[in-house]
Amino acid sequence: MQRRAILGYGAAGAGAVALMLFVGWWRVDGPGGPEPIGQRPVALTAMDFRLTDHEGNAVGPETLIGRPTMAFFGFTYCPDVCPTTLSDISGWLDDLGDEADEMNVVFITVDPERDTVETMAEYVGYFHPAIRGWTGPEEQIARVADGFHATYERVPTESGDYTMNHSASVFLFAASGRFVTMIDYHEPREFAVPKIRRALEEETEGAT
Amino acid sequence: MKKHILTGTLTALLTLGGLSVPALAGPVDVVVENAWSRASIGMNRPGAAYMTISNTGDEPVTLIGLATPLAMMPEIHETKTNAEGVSSMSPAGEIVIAPGESIALEPGGLHAMLMRLQEPMTEGDTFPLTLLFDDGSEVTVEVPILSIAARGPED
Ligand SMILES: [Cu+2]
Numbered sequence: 001m002q003r004r005a006i007l008g009y010g011a012a013g014a015g016a017v018a019l020m021l022f023v024g025w026w027r028v029d030g031p032g033g034p035e036p037i038g039q040r041p042v043a044l045t046a047m048d049f050r051l052t053d054h055e056g057n058a059v060g061p062e063t064l065i066g067r068p069t070m071a072f073f074g075f076t077y078c079p080d081v082c083p084t085t086l087s088d089i090s091g092w093l094d095d096l097g098d099e100a101d102e103m104n105v106v107f108i109t110v111d112p113e114r115d116t117v118e119t120m121a122e123y124v125g126y127f128h129p130a131i132r133g134w135t136g137p138e139e140q141i142a143r144v145a146d147g148f149h150a151t152y153e154r155v156p157t158e159s160g161d162y163t164m165n166h167s168a169s170v171f172l173f174a175a176s177g178r179f180v181t182m183i184d185y186h187e188p189r190e191f192a193v194p195k196i197r198r199a200l201e202e203e204t205e206g207a208t
Numbered sequence: 209m210k211k212h213i214l215t216g217t218l219t220a221l222l223t224l225g226g227l228s229v230p231a232l233a234g235p236v237d238v239v240v241e242n243a244w245s246r247a248s249i250g251m252n253r254p255g256a257a258y259m260t261i262s263n264t265g266d267e268p269v270t271l272i273g274l275a276t277p278l279a280m281m282p283e284i285h286e287t288k289t290n291a292e293g294v295s296s297m298s299p300a301g302e303i304v305i306a307p308g309e310s311i312a313l314e315p316g317g318l319h320a321m322l323m324r325l326q327e328p329m330t331e332g333d334t335f336p337l338t339l340l341f342d343d344g345s346e347v348t349v350e351v352p353i354l355s356i357a358a359r360g361p362e363d
Contacts, residue, residue, distance in 0.1 A: 039292060076249075079256040079322075080287050081295045083246055084315035087359045122249060126356040151294055158299070159254075159281050159323040165296035168289055185289045185316060 039149050044069065044177035047147035051108070051136035054121040059134060061147070061177070068180075068199040069104040069173040073150055073166050075111035076123040081168050081185065088189065089170065090128035095193050099200055100130055108134045110152035110166045112141055174202035237265025238305075240339070242361040243351040245322075248329035255279065255322035255329050257337060257351050258361070262310040270342040271303045271311075278335040280324035287316050297321070302342070315359070329353045 047061040064071075070089065074082035086107065093100040107124060109115035112135050115123075120133030135141075145152060150167035157163050168185040172195060180199040183192045243259035255278075263269050274282035286300040300318055305311055313319050320337060322329075329335070331353055338348040354363050 077253045079254045080297060080315060080319050083356060084359070087357045090357055091359065151292070155296070157323070163297065165294055167293050168295035169293040184293055185295060
């Protein structure tokens with residue numbers, strides 16, 4: 001009798017867990033999941049932050065207005081995602097050739113503690129010369145991330161160091177500062193270059 | 209007492225076996241291809257290495273760890289990117305490779321994370337990386353160090 005009751009609770013428990021899992025799925029991945037549109041950055045003209053580029057120049061969102069912009073977040077102590085993104089971008093810029101000269105390409109660190117101006121200068125030097133490295137005080141980095149609706153988080157590692165989880169998408173803005181689209185981390189390269197061209201073309205349309 | 213003698217015999221057998229090496233050399237049924245890594249800036253940053261590991265045998269093999277003189281803490285990691293586009297990485301744990309299957313260590317997925325480098329990773333050099341399996345066998349590969357901006361083994 002007692003055993004039966006326990007079994008009964010067990011079944012009810014399993015049912016409750018299944019329901020919770022379902023609700024979790026519905027919210028995170030299912031039809032109830034957040035619309036990606038909510039993740040879109042605001043226009044650059046609506047952002048407000050002050051950073052320093054890898055050559056020591058003061059920069060902000062206004063630095064980017066007037067030319068299309070490709071921007072992404074990372075950190076130089078990142079062994080996998082960031083060098084891959086930087087190499088991908090270098091490849092896209094090579095594919096675009098002269099067209100890429102009309103673009104801002106900005107790598108914004110989410111790890112200003114380790115990524116000083118000098119560190120950024122050394123790091124970006126290994127990639128396409130169009131890529132600029134931006135860093136600044138922690139509270140300014142937080143403002144940039146806010147504007148992009150990007151996230152980052154410091155995570156301790158077993159080796160006693162820390163690593164950073166961060167938004168890995170590449171964000172594209174028109175010359176006007178309007179957000180155009182983003183290139184997700186795992187998106188095939190053949191989709192990336194047409195997306196960049198779209199941001200470049202918006203500039204031409206805006207100009208005519 | 210009896211146990212003690214048994215242990216002694218086993219040790220002797222293993223030592224003898226060691227001379228003909230079948231147990232200590234790698235399982236001949238694991239093939240590693242296209243190994244590569246990126247040069248590092250100094251020694252403070254972790255490095256990453258990539259390769260394809262194929263199980264060409266009839267039994268599953270379980271990769272349990274890594275060893276290399278290059279890094280104090282080599283470990284298989286997995287990068288994941290969630291629905292919001294946020295990337296994170298964490299230890300991948302043990303990896304079972306089914307007979308006839310391969311696993312790819314490639315950018316944005318699994319990688320050999322090389323923490324606490326003992327020397328800088330210099331473009332053009334190579335370093336030995338040993339894959340450790342749960343049956344005690346090992347496979348060592350020489351991993352070429354490519355440019356910091358390399359995208360794949362052919363760069
Ligand atoms: Cu890692």
